[in-house]
Amino acid sequence: MDEQTADELEATTLALKQLGLNSGATVVGVAAASAFNEYVPEGHRPSDFMPGAKSVVVAGSLGPSNAAWQSPNRRLMEITGYDFRENVASLVMAEHIETVHGYQAMQAPALPTSGQHPPMSMMLAAVLAGLGTRSIAANIILHPTYGLLYYAAAITTMPLVPDHQLEDNVCPARSCVKMYELEGKTPCMAVCPADDGGCIDATIDDGEITSSYFNRERCSTRAMNFGIRGHIKQVELLTAADDIDEAKAVLYSDDFRRNLSSVGRYKESVAQCFECMRVCPVGRYRRKLK
Ligand code: SF4
Ligand code: SF4
Structure with missing residues (x-):
């Protein structure tokens, strides 16, 4: 296969991202496969599933529509609005890489094969691809524009131009810092306080998270x-x-x-509690419609 110039590589990467967006993704980012090595042990890295992996293409999509978030019936979100578009987008991009560019590509394994841990973390993939950062609320990755998104990825031997990780943490939002300074809580901490039967706690200093606590087991009994x-x-x-x-x-x-x-x-199983995200200001302005 011919070596591509830097400009050609950039153009190929952009075209692939556009294909993912046209296939249903709301956002697409690229991480270098080797970037995982610093954060996860052997067995959970892209090269463990595809020897010679060079890139991980990450697709994020919105779940329930903006109106669903605002429905006065809280249970609506349990049963509607999640259609795996990020999975479709990642598969379309993988097929395109194989058929058009002649490199190996496959969907990254994101569902747990045992216990709660997936073979490969889509949360880490999203962070490494510059799509968001971890939040205080259940460690959910928040995209700076859209907030909560659902992620899938494709692993490939194809070299692509990786995105940079976000320089600034999306969480805590400025309004959350103000609330914390006044009340000692952010909106997500207030709605699900670890010290009062909930799951979330954190400390913030100078606008940065200095410690955070998430009771995953308790959350899963309520949300899953x-x-x-x-x-x-x-x-x-x-x-x-x-x-x-x-x-x-x-x-x-x-x-x-x-x-x-x-x-x-696999539709009603997404979650039965969205309260920490319902109160999160990140991306919430987008939900205000006529
Ligand atoms: S999903 Fe529900 S139970 Fe879990 S942390 Fe958020 S508010 Fe708490
Ligand atoms: S409500 Fe504020 S502190 Fe909580 S996850 Fe959202 S941005 Fe972070």
Whole structure:
């Protein structure tokens, strides 16, 4: 394969990003595959899945629409608005790399194969690709313009021009720093305080996060009740039932149906709590529509 000039490489990278955007991504960034080495151990790096990997192309997309965020029915967000466009975009870009450019490319493995940890972190991929930074709220990566996005990525042996990591932390937002100075809490800490049954705590000094705490286990019992883990809990209840009436009560319950639906379609399983993001000012101005 011919070596590309720097200008050609830049143009190829831009064209690939545009393809990702045309395929449903809201944002696309590129990280050097080697950039992961500094942050994650062997087994979780792009080169562990694709020897010779050079680049990771990261696609981020919005989940529920702006109106869904504002619905007075809080449960609407549990069951609507998430259609994996970032996955489609990453697959389209991977196919394009293989068919047009002749380099290896594949979707990065982002779903856990055991436990809670995915083989490759899409949160880290997004940070390394300059798309956002970790926040106080559940460590969610916040994009400076859009706030919460959902991420997928493609790993490739193709050299591309990597983006720089963001220089400034998106979190805490300026208004959050002001609130913290006045009340000792930011909006996400106020809505889910670790010292009062919630999951989030942090200290901020001079506008920078100096410590942060997130109770992941507690959060997951509130935000992740449907899906594979929820289904396992239901099966456990079913096998422990004393008689057919008790078993039927489990089988025909709303929880059982929703868990099956989420496992089958992987749609209702995204989250059942968005409160820390609902109050986060980053990207919220975009949700104000007519
Ligand atoms: S998702 Fe809900 S439970 Fe989890 S940290 Fe945010 S507000 Fe708390
Ligand atoms: S509410 Fe403020 S402190 Fe909390 S995640 Fe959003 S920007 Fe960060």
